[in-house]
Amino acid sequence: MHRLxxxxxxxxxxxxxxxxxxxxxxxxxxxxEVEPAGLKSFDVTPGEAAGRLTGIATFDVSRIAATVRRHxxxxxxARYLFIFNIVVFLWVAIPQLSQVTSLRGLTELVxxxxxxxxxLVLGSVGATYLILAHxxxxxxxxxxxxxxxxxxxxxxxxxxxxxxxxxxxxxxITLPPMRPLGPLAAELAIMVIGFGYMMIVYCLYSAAWSAxxxxxPRAAYGWRLSPFEPLRPSRLLDTxxxxxxxxxxxxxxxxxxxxxxxxxxxxxxxPFYGLRRVQSALTTVAPQLLACAREGFQTQPTQQATIACxxxxxxxxxxxxxxxxxxxxxxxCLVLANRxxxxxxxxxxxxxxxxxxxxxxxxxxxxxxxxxQIRMRRASRNLFSSVFDLGRxxxxxxxxxxxxxxxxxxxxAIGNPQDRKGAARRTxxxxxxxxxxxxxxxxxxxxxxxxxxxxxxxxxxxxxxxWEIAHVLREGHAKKTLFFLNPSVDVRTRTRLLIEDFGxxxxxLASVNLDSVVALRLTSPEQPILMFCAKPERDxxxxxARLAFEDPAAQAATS
Numbered sequence: 001m002h003r004l005x006x007x008x009x010x011x012x013x014x015x016x017x018x019x020x021x022x023x024x025x026x027x028x029x030x031x032x033e034v035e036p037a038g039l040k041s042f043d044v045t046p047g048e049a050a051g052r053l054t055g056i057a058t059f060d061v062s063r064i065a066a067t068v069r070r071h072x073x074x075x076x077x078a079r080y081l082f083i084f085n086i087v088v089f090l091w092v093a094i095p096q097l098s099q100v101t102s103l104r105g106l107t108e109l110v111x112x113x114x115x116x117x118x119x120l121v122l123g124s125v126g127a128t129y130l131i132l133a134h135x136x137x138x139x140x141x142x143x144x145x146x147x148x149x150x151x152x153x154x155x156x157x158x159x160x161x162x163x164x165x166x167x168x169x170x171x172x173i174t175l176p177p178m179r180p181l182g183p184l185a186a187e188l189a190i191m192v193i194g195f196g197y198m199m200i201v202y203c204l205y206s207a208a209w210s211a212x213x214x215x216x217p218r219a220a221y222g223w224r225l226s227p228f229e230p231l232r233p234s235r236l237l238d239t240x241x242x243x244x245x246x247x248x249x250x251x252x253x254x255x256x257x258x259x260x261x262x263x264x265x266x267x268x269x270x271p272f273y274g275l276r277r278v279q280s281a282l283t284t285v286a287p288q289l290l291a292c293a294r295e296g297f298q299t300q301p302t303q304q305a306t307i308a309c310x311x312x313x314x315x316x317x318x319x320x321x322x323x324x325x326x327x328x329x330x331x332x333c334l335v336l337a338n339r340x341x342x343x344x345x346x347x348x349x350x351x352x353x354x355x356x357x358x359x360x361x362x363x364x365x366x367x368x369x370x371x372x373q374i375r376m377r378r379a380s381r382n383l384f385s386s387v388f389d390l391g392r393x394x395x396x397x398x399x400x401x402x403x404x405x406x407x408x409x410x411x412x413a414i415g416n417p418q419d420r421k422g423a424a425r426r427t428x429x430x431x432x433x434x435x436x437x438x439x440x441x442x443x444x445x446x447x448x449x450x451x452x453x454x455x456x457x458x459x460x461x462x463x464x465x466x467w468e469i470a471h472v473l474r475e476g477h478a479k480k481t482l483f484f485l486n487p488s489v490d491v492r493t494r495t496r497l498l499i500e501d502f503g504x505x506x507x508x509l510a511s512v513n514l515d516s517v518v519a520l521r522l523t524s525p526e527q528p529i530l531m532f533c534a535k536p537e538r539d540x541x542x543x544x545a546r547l548a549f550e551d552p553a554a555q556a557a558t559s
Contacts, residue, residue: 056508057527061518061543062534064220067212069539070205071132071221077202078129080265083236084272085125087262089118126231133230135221137213144206165192180308183319187278190323195275219550220543223406237261241348243363243402243411244432249348256344263337267330274326345429353427357434359451361409365401365431366445366468367458368486369416373398373428374458376487376538397484398430400538401456405545409453414441446471454549455481459501459520461493469501473522482548483520484541491515502528519544 093115100106109115124143131139165188171178172185218224225235234240237258239249249257367374373396402411415433419426427433436444445468449455455477457468472481483502485494494514498504502520512530518540521529531548533540 055527056504056512057529058512059529059531060533061531061540061547063212064216064547065533065535065537065540065543067209067216068220068543070209071135071213072539074202074205074209075129075132078125078132079236080268082122082125082129083262083265084269085122087265089122093118130228130230133225133235134227135213135218137210140206140213141210144203144210148203162192162196165189183316187319187322191271191275191278194271198271217547217550219546222404222546233258241402242404242406243430244352245407245409249344250351253344253348256340256347260337260341260344263333263340267333267337270326270330270333273329274323277322277325349427349429352432355432357412357432358410359412359448361453362412362448362451363401363405363407363409364448364452364455365398365411365413365458366455366465367397367413368460368462368465369418370462371458371460371486371488372416373430374484374486376400376541396430397456397458397541398428400542401545402430404542407453407549412448412452414445414448442467442471446475449475449477453480456484456545457481458484458486459494459497460486460489461497466497466501473502478522481522482545483522484544485514485517485519487536504528519548521548 096109097106100109128140128143131143165185168178168181168185169189172182178185229235234254237254238261239254239257241249375396398413411431413431413433415427415435417435417437419428419433420435434444434448441464449472455472457465457472459465459469469483472478489497491514494517495506495509498509498514498520499506502522513532516534516536517530517532518536519531521531523529531544533544
């Protein structure tokens with residue numbers, strides 16, 4: 001009931017969108033503007049579109065997409081941090097457990113302060129991950145405020161390093177006698193600035209999502225999970241492929257994907273490893289530094305001797321190793337992770353190509369062969385989002401629907417005949433391909449569209465795609481279809497296709513920035529909904545698909 005009420009609220013909001021009505025004045029203006037571009041001759045031919053539409057509605061997903069993007073970044077950070085802490089805990093705990101010889105020794109180990117602190121850290125990080133996975137904005141807001149209060153009022157271990165970095169940088173810049181300590185000051189400054197920047201963005205993301213999370217329709221986040229489903233290894237290690245419901249990954253494929261995810265976690269956590277490395281290095285040489293300062297700083301000769309002694313323990317080579325180690329670790333982990341993921345993908349897609357199609361309840365993906373997988377515009381990312389999205393960003397619409405869009409059936413597409421030519425046959429990563437000859441592809445599309453639970457059609461100017469648009473409209477499949485506007489298609493072509501194939505009038509398009517339009521939805525026979533975003537990136541396409549296919553009216557039409 002709660003899920004249905006969320007759906008109904010979203011439908012009601014869609015109905016309340018202002019309809020862009022055409023007027024004589026606007027029509028005259030548009031006619032004058034589009035005539036030089038050659039749009040005056042674009043008439044709708046019978047069978048190409050279902051008649052002239054009376055108006056259009058617009059739905060801005062910019063705020064929703066931004067909120068979902070922040071939530072995804074926070075969720076990945078919490079998941080990576082949870083996995084990182086689990087691995088560190090097991091790394092330390094397994095040798096200790098191997099030395100336990102009695103129940104009493106095990107009890108003493110478990111109640112020791114070190115284990116209690118580890119349990120507290122794992123519990124708090126795990127709770128944060130679960131709260132974000134279930135999109136509970138108000139508990140997360142409470143945890144976020146507690147974390148901020150802990151940093152400012154309880155003085156965590158990292159806080160003295162921030163202060164030491166500031167003092168060292170000020171001293172090296174303003175006091176010439178401290179110049180020999182430049183390597184130490186540079187190392188501390190670089191690590192603290194990088195770590196501090198990421199934490200500032202994390203705080204901004206947390207505050208923004210805590211404030212706006214409740215205003216976003218739940219459908220925009222995807223399907224709701226059961227209480228402890230986020231803790232399943234397949235969720236933690238990202239081995240699920242929601243675009244293929246009938247075929248799960250094998251154990252070998254899951255192992256490759258899981259190991260790849262662990263390596264991505266290691267690469268993303270490299271900045272934190274670098275900060276801990278600096279902390280450990282300072283802790284290790286602390287006795288030597290104190291020994292250097294045993295004569296004090298009362299006179300200038302003793303000051304110079306102490307600074308020279310300190311500089312001996314921190315040459316530039318030491319700083320280069322401390323700063324270079326995280327970078328080298330991240331690069332190695334990324335290379336290995338990408339190779340393992342590539343092997344896992346190839347195993348899965350080869351096995352999938354040999355299996356029969358399951359068109360009933362599927363998601364049908366229709367597009368032009370010349371842009372087989374539909375490359376999306378590159379998303380704008382800051383350092384925080386980039387670090388926790390290393391190697392995991394779907395770059396094509398095909399990949400996005402396979403890896404991020406939940407469905408009740410499989411993701412199916414007609415394969416490009418060029419993939420089957422030559423000795424080296426290939427199957428692109430994404431939808432399960434069905435390869436047919438030119439004489440039977442329309443018949444095949446007709447069958448797949450009839451059996452599909454939903455259709456994703458990427459609007460393009462090719463003859464094949466335009467036939468598919470006409471077929472979907474003519475056969476009454478429009479309500480279960482989401483029409484994505486191909487990101488590579490220019491505004492003039494978009495305008496022509498909307499007028500010719502969908503019957504939208506030029507006057508209605510006058511007030512719409514077509515370059516920002518992501519998708520078209522036909523929820524009623526005479527009124528299309530243009531879904532647009534100020535930055536039409538990956539998240540905008542994903543949000544548009546989730547909202548469109550979570551519409552109960554559309555679901556009822558397919559049942």
